[in-house]
Amino acid sequence: MSNVKTQEVLNQAVADLSQFSVVIHQAHWYMRGKSFLTLHPKMDEFMDGINDHLDVVAERLITIGGSPYSTLKEFAEHTKIKDQPGSYEKTMDDHLNNLLEGYRYLRELCAKGIEVTEEENDHVSQDIFIGMKADIEKTIWMLSAELGKAPNL
Ligand SMILES: [Fe+2]
Structure with missing residues (x-):
């Protein structure tokens, strides 16, 4: 059975997680205001989480015969997460x-990953997308709560 779509969505996640880690790093550096002392280190935790997912996704892609994007240029060319100075x-x-917008985009990507891996009968990759989606949804809840909003998943 073909796993082309699974490889594609895994590599999309490689580009997006790489980009999103940079977006979080920017927030870590540029934030100013109330709660800086707690939010600045919180960004390190978010980045660690995203980088852990990145490594798992890239190594799964290699395991099923693919080649993960691995240059800044490739990440920038393929990611759908915006950045700005x-x-x-x-x-x-x-x-x-x-950040909430980025996590919501990644949640949709995980949902797509779950669908595609079902079609291609790759339940190990599916498990990765399910675990990542659960973690992302928890973070969406926390960020929403900080903003005084419901998670609205
Ligand atoms: Fe730092």
Whole structure:
């Protein structure tokens, strides 16, 4: 059975997780405002989480015969997560809303991964997408709570 679609969605995740780690790092550096002392180190935790997922996804892709993107250029060319130059003008809420948007996009990508791996009967890759989706949804809840909103999954 073909696993072309599974390879594609895994590699999409490689590009997006790489980019998103940079987006979180930017928030870590550029944030200014109330709760800096707790949110600045929180960004390190978020980055660690994203980088852990990245490594698992890339190594699964290799295991099933694929080749993960591995240059900054490839990540930038293939990611669907936007970036923009850093700005000290952004409020803390701007940064958190931007991260929320990225996590919501990744959640949709995981949902697609779950669908495609079902079609191609790759339940190990599916398990990876399910675990990542659970972790991302928990983070969406936490970011939403910080912003005084419901998670709205
Ligand atoms: Fe730092």
